[in-house]
Amino acid sequence: MYDFRELQRSLEARLAGEVRFDPFTRALYSTDASNHLIEPLGVVLPRSADDLSAVLETAAEFGVPVLPRGAGTSLGGQAVGRALILDCTRYLNQIHRIDREEQVAEVGPGVVFASLNAAAGREGLMFGPDPASGDRATFGGMIGNNATGAHSIRYGMTGDHLLAADVVFSDGTRAHFAGISLEEAQSRCSAPGLEGQVYRAATEIRRDYAEAIRTHWPRTWRRASGYSLHYLTRFAATSPPAWYLGDDVYPPQTGFNLAPVMSGSEGTLAVVYRATIRLVPKPRHTILAILSFDETAEACDAVPAMLETDPAAIELIPRAMIERARQIPGYARRLGFVEGDPQALIVVEYAGDDPAAVKSAARALPVPGSILETPEAQADLWAVRKAGLGLLLSIAGDTKPVTFIEDVAVPVEYLGLYVRRMEKVIAEHGTYGEWYAHASAGCLHLRPMINLKTREGVRQVRAIADAAVDLAIEMKGAVTGEHGDGLSHTEFNPRLFGEDLTDAFRKLKRAFDPEGRMNPGKVVVMGDGHDGHGIDRDLRYGPAYATVPVTTTFAYRREGDLAHAVENCSGLGICRKADGVMCPSYQATREEMHSTRGRANALRAALSGLLPSSALTSKEMYDVLDLCLECKGCKAECPTAVDMARVKAEFLHLYQAEHGVPLRSRVFGEIASFSKLMVPIAGPMNAALGARPVRWLMEKTIGISSQRTLPRFTSQPFRRRAQPAKAGGRVAQRVVLFVDTFTDTNSPEIGLAALSVLEAAGCAVEIVPRQGCCGRPMVSKGLLDRARQAATANIAALFPFAREGVPIVGLEPSCLLMLRDEYLELCPSDPRAEVVASAAKLIEEYLTEPDGGGERPLDRLAVEGRVGRILFHGHCHAKALVGSQPMLEMLQAAAEKVEEIDSGCCGMAGSFGYEAEHYPLSMQIGGMKLFPAVRDAAGSGAKVVAAGTSCRTQIHDGTGYAVAHPIEVLAESLGKTP
Numbered sequence: 022m023y024d025f026r027e028l029q030r031s032l033e034a035r036l037a038g039e040v041r042f043d044p045f046t047r048a049l050y051s052t053d054a055s056n057h058l059i060e061p062l063g064v065v066l067p068r069s070a071d072d073l074s075a076v077l078e079t080a081a082e083f084g085v086p087v088l089p090r091g092a093g094t095s096l097g098g099q100a101v102g103r104a105l106i107l108d109c110t111r112y113l114n115q116i117h118r119i120d121r122e123e124q125v126a127e128v129g130p131g132v133v134f135a136s137l138n139a140a141a142g143r144e145g146l147m148f149g150p151d152p153a154s155g156d157r158a159t160f161g162g163m164i165g166n167n168a169t170g171a172h173s174i175r176y177g178m179t180g181d182h183l184l185a186a187d188v189v190f191s192d193g194t195r196a197h198f199a200g201i202s203l204e205e206a207q208s209r210c211s212a213p214g215l216e217g218q219v220y221r222a223a224t225e226i227r228r229d230y231a232e233a234i235r236t237h238w239p240r241t242w243r244r245a246s247g248y249s250l251h252y253l254t255r256f257a258a259t260s261p262p263a264w265y266l267g268d269d270v271y272p273p274q275t276g277f278n279l280a281p282v283m284s285g286s287e288g289t290l291a292v293v294y295r296a297t298i299r300l301v302p303k304p305r306h307t308i309l310a311i312l313s314f315d316e317t318a319e320a321c322d323a324v325p326a327m328l329e330t331d332p333a334a335i336e337l338i339p340r341a342m343i344e345r346a347r348q349i350p351g352y353a354r355r356l357g358f359v360e361g362d363p364q365a366l367i368v369v370e371y372a373g374d375d376p377a378a379v380k381s382a383a384r385a386l387p388v389p390g391s392i393l394e395t396p397e398a399q400a401d402l403w404a405v406r407k408a409g410l411g412l413l414l415s416i417a418g419d420t421k422p423v424t425f426i427e428d429v430a431v432p433v434e435y436l437g438l439y440v441r442r443m444e445k446v447i448a449e450h451g452t453y454g455e456w457y458a459h460a461s462a463g464c465l466h467l468r469p470m471i472n473l474k475t476r477e478g479v480r481q482v483r484a485i486a487d488a489a490v491d492l493a494i495e496m497k498g499a500v501t502g503e504h505g506d507g508l509s510h511t512e513f514n515p516r517l518f519g520e521d522l523t524d525a526f527r528k529l530k531r532a533f534d535p536e537g538r539m540n541p542g543k544v545v546v547m548g549d550g551h552d553g554h555g556i557d558r559d560l561r562y563g564p565a566y567a568t569v570p571v572t573t574t575f576a577y578r579r580e581g582d583l584a585h586a587v588e589n590c591s592g593l594g595i596c597r598k599a600d601g602v603m604c605p606s607y608q609a610t611r612e613e614m615h616s617t618r619g620r621a622n623a624l625r626a627a628l629s630g631l632l633p634s635s636a637l638t639s640k641e642m643y644d645v646l647d648l649c650l651e652c653k654g655c656k657a658e659c660p661t662a663v664d665m666a667r668v669k670a671e672f673l674h675l676y677q678a679e680h681g682v683p684l685r686s687r688v689f690g691e692i693a694s695f696s697k698l699m700v701p702i703a704g705p706m707n708a709a710l711g712a713r714p715v716r717w718l719m720e721k722t723i724g725i726s727s728q729r730t731l732p733r734f735t736s737q738p739f740r741r742r743a744q745p746a747k748a749g750g751r752v753a754q755r756v757v758l759f760v761d762t763f764t765d766t767n768s769p770e771i772g773l774a775a776l777s778v779l780e781a782a783g784c785a786v787e788i789v790p791r792q793g794c795c796g797r798p799m800v801s802k803g804l805l806d807r808a809r810q811a812a813t814a815n816i817a818a819l820f821p822f823a824r825e826g827v828p829i830v831g832l833e834p835s836c837l838l839m840l841r842d843e844y845l846e847l848c849p850s851d852p853r854a855e856v857v858a859s860a861a862k863l864i865e866e867y868l869t870e871p872d873g874g875g876e877r878p879l880d881r882l883a884v885e886g887r888v889g890r891i892l893f894h895g896h897c898h899a900k901a902l903v904g905s906q907p908m909l910e911m912l913q914a915a916a917e918k919v920e921e922i923d924s925g926c927c928g929m930a931g932s933f934g935y936e937a938e939h940y941p942l943s944m945q946i947g948g949m950k951l952f953p954a955v956r957d958a959a960g961s962g963a964k965v966v967a968a969g970t971s972c973r974t975q976i977h978d979g980t981g982y983a984v985a986h987p988i989e990v991l992a993e994s995l996g997k998t999p
Contacts, residue, residue, distance in 0.1 A: 023062060028083050028105075032065060035075040038112060039066040045641050048626035049619050050090070050106050054592040056424060056473060057098035057508045057554075058561040060631065061088065064106040067113065070189065070294045077292070078193030080105055086538045087191070089288035091130070091162020093613075094154045094594045096410075096424050097507025098559070099166065099287045099543055107292065109161050111611045116140055117295065124300045125184060130161025130293055136599060146300040149176025149265065152503070153407040153458075156598040164293055166505040167245045167285035171334040171370075171406070173503075174263045174461045176301060177242065180249050180284030181272050185297035188283065188290075190215040191534045198283070199297070200276030215533065222532030223279060226525050227253040233521040240497035242271070243430040243462040245285050245505045247514050248526050248544060252281040259432070262328045262461075265301060273299075282529075287505055288540040290533040304372035307333070309399050310383040312390035313363035317456045317465075318444070320365045321437040324460045326387050328433065333372040335461030336406055340364050341422075342457055345412040346405050351657035352412065354904045355401035358393055367460060368402060409457045411660025413468055414591045417579050422455050422468030423478075425509055425556055426486040429493045430502025433463040439492060443467060446488040450481050464502035473562045483557045490516060506544045508554040515546055562588075568628040571637070573671055574805035576849035579662075584628050586668055589661045590621030602654030602900050605926035605946045615648045617655045617665045624668065638672075638679045646672050648942065650897075650930035651801055657901035667846065673803025682804070685723040689932040690802035693794030696734065696766040703734040726940040730978050732767045732970070739769035743776060743788055754878075756784040756867070757822045757829045761836040762794055763970040774992035775832055775864060781995055782868065782878040787827070791818035795836040800843055801931050809847045812854075816844065820853040823860035830867045832988060834896040834903075834968055835931065837863055842902060863899060863968075864988055865907040879914055885996045891916040892958040893987060894951060894976065896969040897926050908968070912987055915994040916964070924950035927967075929975035944979060952979040966990055 025042060032040045042063040051060045062085060067073050080087045086104035093100045114131030121144040128137060134155035138147045150169040152158050158168065164186070169178045176182070185199035196216045201209075209220040231254045238251060240258045251257060252272060260271035272281070283293055314320035320337060327335055343359055343366075346352040359366075367390075371382040383392055393399050405412070413422045431439045440456060447454050447469050454469040469485055472478040490513045493500050500506075500513045515523045526545040533539070537547060542554045560566075568584040580586040596604040596617035607616040614623070623645045627637040636642055651666035677686070688695060699706050709715050716727040725731075740760060756779055764772040779786050796811035819829055819840075831837025840861035848854045862870070868879040891912050895905050905921050912919040928946030933939050958965050959982045966987045967973050973984045 023083060023085055025062065028079070028085060029063065031079050031083070032076065035079060036065065036067065036072045038068040038072045041065075044632055045614070045623055045636075045645065048631050049613050049622050050093070050108070051101060051626070051631065052561055052592050052622060053093040053095045053098065053100040054424070054594065055096050055098040055101070055507065055509060056561055057101050057559045059101045059103055059559050061102065061104055061106045064108055066108050066111050069113075070187070070195070073107070073189045073292055073294055074193040074195065076105070076107060077189055077191060080538065081192050081536070084536070084538070086541050088540045089130070089161060089165065089292045091159040091165065092133075092154070092157045092594050092597055093592070094158055095162065095166060095507060096427065096504040097501065097509040098554070099505050099507035099540070100162075101508070102540060102542065104540065108613070109294075110159055113294065114159070119144060119146070119300070121146065124302075125297055126300055127295060127297050128160045129295060130159060132160050133599060134158050134160065134163060141300055142303055145303050147303045148298060149182060149301045150179050153409065154593070156600070157594050160296055160298070161293060164284050164296060165287045166503070167249065169243070169503050171336050171459060173243060173459065174261045174328070174335070175265050175333045177261050177264065177272070178284065180252065180281040182299040183281045183284055183296060184275060184299055186280040186283050186293045187295040189292045189294060191291070191536065191539050198279040200278040203277050206277040219279070219532045222528050223253055223282070226250060226528060230521065230525040231256070233519075233525065237519045237522050239499040239517070241430045241432055241463060241499055241502070243459075243464050243502040244499040245501045245503050246499045246510065247285070247506070247518055247522070248529055249282050249285045250522070250525055250529070252278065263331055263333060285505065285544075287507065287543045289530060289544050290539060304333070305374045306376040306379045307370055307372045307399060308379045308383045309393040309402060310369040310371070310386055310390045311358055311393065312367040312369065312386070312388045313361065314365045314367060317365045318437045318440040320367050321440050321460055321465070323367065323388060324436060325434055327367070327369055328461065330382055330385060332369045332461065334368070334370040336368045337457050337460045337465060338366040338368060338406055338409070339455050339457050341455045342405070342409050342412050345415050346408075349412065349415060349657070349660060349662050350902055350904070352405055352408060352660065354906070355404050358391070358398060358402045360391060368406065408595070408660040410466070411591060411593050411595060413455050413457070415589070415661040417581070417585075419474050420470050420472040423471045423473060423482065424468065425482050426489040427466045427468060428464055428502045428504045429467070429489055429498060429500060430462060430464040431493065431496040431498035433461070435496045435498070436460065436463045436465065439496060440465065442492055443489060446485060450484055452481060459502070462502065463498065473560060474564060474566050476564045479557050479560070479563060486556050493517065508542065508559055509556045511543055511546060512555050514544070566629060569634055571628070571675070574674055574809065575667055575671055575846040578846065578849055583668070583671060584625075586664070587621050587624045587628065589663045590618055590625075591661050592618060592622075593660070594618050595659055596655060600925065601658055602652055602897050602925045603658040604654060605650050605652060605928065606648040606942070608925065608949065609942055609945045610648070614645050617659060617663055620645055620649060620665055620668070621663060624672070638676045642672070643676055648939070650926055650928070650933050652897035652926040652930055653901040654897055654925065667843070670800045670803055670805060674805040677803050685725065685936070686802040686804070688723065689935075690799045690804040690807065692798045693762040696762055699734040700736060700738055700766055703736040707733045720937050724937045725935050726937040728940060729935050730974060732763070732974070734766055735769055737769065739765045739772035740788065742769055743772060754784055755787060755827045757787050757789055757819065757827055759829050759831040759837055759840075759861070760788060760792060761831065761833040764832055767970070768986070771832055771986045771989060774986070774989045774997070777992050777997035778868075778882070778988055778995065779830070781883070781997060782881045784878065787822070789818050789822070795839040796843070797835050797839050798931065800839070805847070808843070812839070812844045812847045813851070815840070816848060816851060816853050816857050819857050819860070823857045827860065828862050828867050829857065829860045830862055830864050832864055832968070832986065833970060834863060834899040837861055838898050838902050863903060863907065865911040866903060869907045869910040879911060882914060882995060884914055884994045887994055888916045888964050888990065890918045890920070890961075890963040891990065892920050892922050892954070892963050892965050894922045894924065894927060894965070894967040894972055896967070896972060897930070899968065908987060911991065912966070915991045922951060922954045924954060927951050927969070927972045927975040929971035931971050934971065934975060943975070947975050947979045951976065955980045955982055955984075964990060
């Protein structure tokens with residue numbers, strides 16, 4: 022149908038941006054966060070408005086559909102289709118202007134909501150509608166979807182704040198939409214081309230369909246169904262109950278303005294390349310009230326009375342979300358707000374500039390509850406709530422809480438009734454569901470438990486959806502209150518809006534897009550051959566879905582197998598956020614393929630047949646996985662707990678079985694054996710490794726970067742120097758010190774410092790002679806058979822101690838945490854592995870863990886002198902599996918003030934940053950936040966510490982500063998420097 026080669030050549034000749042038609046890229050963009058999968062024609066990453074015009078002109082010449090895409094977090098299938106994808110997130114992501122006086126901002130379509138609010142926040146402003154996906158959602162997507170979130174009762178929808186838009190039409194021509202008089206709009210009807218055609222259609226719709234809009238428009242302001250025609254007539258059946266402008270007219274009046282009409286259009290009308298948006302004052306104080314209920318419907322019944330107290334948000338958190346959060350390390354640590362075992366929590370937020378008034382409002386609620394006042398406690402709750410969908414999806418197995426009819430919005434007085442009737446419908450179809458989210462707006466998200474891989478599951482989707490639509494219409498609500506139409510809900514719009522308004526939708530669509538090439542098949546049923554989609558079609562997982570069997574080394578105890586481990590990725594794209602540990606390679610490259618989601622999509626495509634089966638161990642797949650730093654940020658921060666570090670190790674094992682193991686991987690994987698060989702010749706070896714010719718030769722031969730500082734070997738390893746003394750005073754506990762390779766052969770002073778601290782705490786420290794390398798270097802290089810051997814040997818050596826309750830304490834996070842994590846996957850049938858894992862603790866965990874009497878080993882230390890200020894960089898694996906609190910507590914014994922550097926992965930990631938081809942990216946990642954923070958801290962006299970060997974090397978190479986291990990600083994405070 023299309024001449025792809027000629028299309029690609031033509032695009033490449035006209036664009037400064039990137040053009041990609043390869044199978045892997047098409048697979049990466051074949052899904053979003055919905056149930057749907059359609060392979061696109063190709064992907065373009067435009068660099069400018071000129072590029073956008075060129076793409077649309079070229080697409081018009083070739084008759085090719087075009088699909089503008091934001092972050093790909095859409096839940097209705099808006100961002101997938103048989104079209105040319107326009108990904109504006111990499112290059113069109115500039116904040117052009119923030120005006121504090123006018124309270125407006127101008128943004129490109131690729132600007133992330135959180136990035137804008139961070140910048141606007143410095144001016145005391147913010148963008149009001151706040152989707153839960155705001156840490157990665159872009160304004161292009163938010164406008165396309167008419168997005169909003171928890172605070173919609175105060176700030177409405179995105180369209181309510183869209184003041185102006187610069188757009189590219191389907192033929193490549195451009196226009197500027199802003200508020201004008203009706204007379205000016207009528208004069209523009211005579212303009213040539215599509216702009217005049219659009220103004221003619223818009224003014225006619227305003228004139229001819231005003232009564233139909235008043236009569237048939239949903240009786241809820243919370244609406245993302247259909248086109249936003251009400252902005253043409255300024256009609257609103259209802260308004261947000263806590264609207265921030267008080268009694269001012271809703272929606273806000275900006276004259277005759279086509280810009281807000283773009284909101285909710287899902288890229289079916291034109292491409293927005295610049296938007297002017299209204300900002301609102303950022304409240305100075307917030308407080309959260311948490312109320313417990315025995316039933317979801319009961320909680321919903323209480324909402325109307327709560328709305329009378331002028332809240333800023335009312336959210337529902339179900340028991341299931343809390344239970345799943347307890348299973349994900351990054352969220353389990355944030356559940357301090359949960360008391361008891363409630364079936365449902367209602368969270369009510371109050372906001373304002375007067376803290377006393379805010380607190381008084383919270384305490385005046387008609388239902389008693391607890392109060393969260395500190396920003397930290399509130400941040401924990403919002404983090405869990407905003408990860409709600411992913412947390413619900415983290416359940417193992419093929420039966421999942423499925424997205425398909427999840428955001429029906431009804432007038433809030435009907436919400437309890439809607440919940441009861443839908444629960445009855447779901448039960449009649451043999452399943453149950455989970456509810457959560459925006460109780461304040463009558464827009465609860467419903468997730469029925471369904472297995473889409475079965476015909477019965479697909480039947481359930483259709484039947485439950487039809488019933489939900491009937492209820493929405495009966496209650497004068499909207500089929501979608503924020504997630505949009507897309508492939509899932511467009512088919513229901515004629516039923517929801519009726520014949521007259523459907524005709525108006527078609528009139529608008531034809532005016533903007535006469536040939537029907539802009540994201541066809543979405544929002545409006547045109548009857549033009551693009552309407553074959555539906556809620557139960559084009560499914561990512563369906564009855565025909567199957568994966569090829571793969572023999573793996575890891576057990577995948579929770580997921581079942583490699584395919585299910587990959588399928589855990591729901592497409593929500595939290596790995597695309599700009600902060601946190603996950604995902605450092607995406608944060609640096611802004612490339613979909615270098616996100617956790619991109620890697621999971623590529624692997625699933627190979628396993629399921631979207632790509633050829635040979636793709637699983639191909640060079641192209643290697644390139645997709647190559648920049649994964651194996652930081653385990655996804656294991657902690659991805660709400661569905663995708664462990665891409667483990668998956669990459671499995672992939673390398675499979676890949677190397679076919680292509681062979683590189684020499685460099687052998688060297689790094691067997692670093693323990695290599696290091697032992699270096700001990701007798703440490704002096705001359707250190708001199709050689711420091712010589713420029715040797716480093717140049719190493720880069721040319723095995724690819725170790727000549728720009729790196731290589732670790733120095735010691736001639737007196739820790740095991741040889743360590744002479745554990747009897748603990749002073751009473752022996753509180755026996756402790757095994759797990760000796761990692763780097764402490765033993767590179768930095769024995771760290772081990773000696775640990776000995777002195779543990780003995781000062783009254784511990785009898787034991788070193789196990791038969792304990793060897795943990796196996797982490799082997800895992801990172803895909804040498805999984807060797808890693809299993811190492812695990813088996815260490816389990817045998819350590820089990821006798823663990824069985825007796827002796828803690829196994831480690832200094833190098835990635836090494837010690839192997840015992841708690843990978844050993845259970847490498848040796849699933851060995852019951853001793855669980856015992857050893859339970860005994861394994863990082864030294865900061867051990868020192869800060871109270872005994873039965875409430876005393877911590879740390880409390881037994883006699884600190885002689887404390888430093889003023891310590892900044893510590895947390896190791897990625899420790900952040901993922903333990904958290905930072907134990908380290909903070911330990912260091913507080915040694916310093917007046919302790920702060921964690923707000924950075925993700927340092928960029929070194931074991932051997933990753935030593936590899937010549939990875940060195941530039943490694944330093945780029947370190948330079949994003951870590952290096953500047955270290956320079957500032959060192960310049961102010963603060964002490965900087967890091968537990969990871971590779972982290973300390975990275976900081977030294979990136980800043981020139983030598984960084985200590987935290988245990989060394991604690992030892993110094995005791996006057997026990999080795």
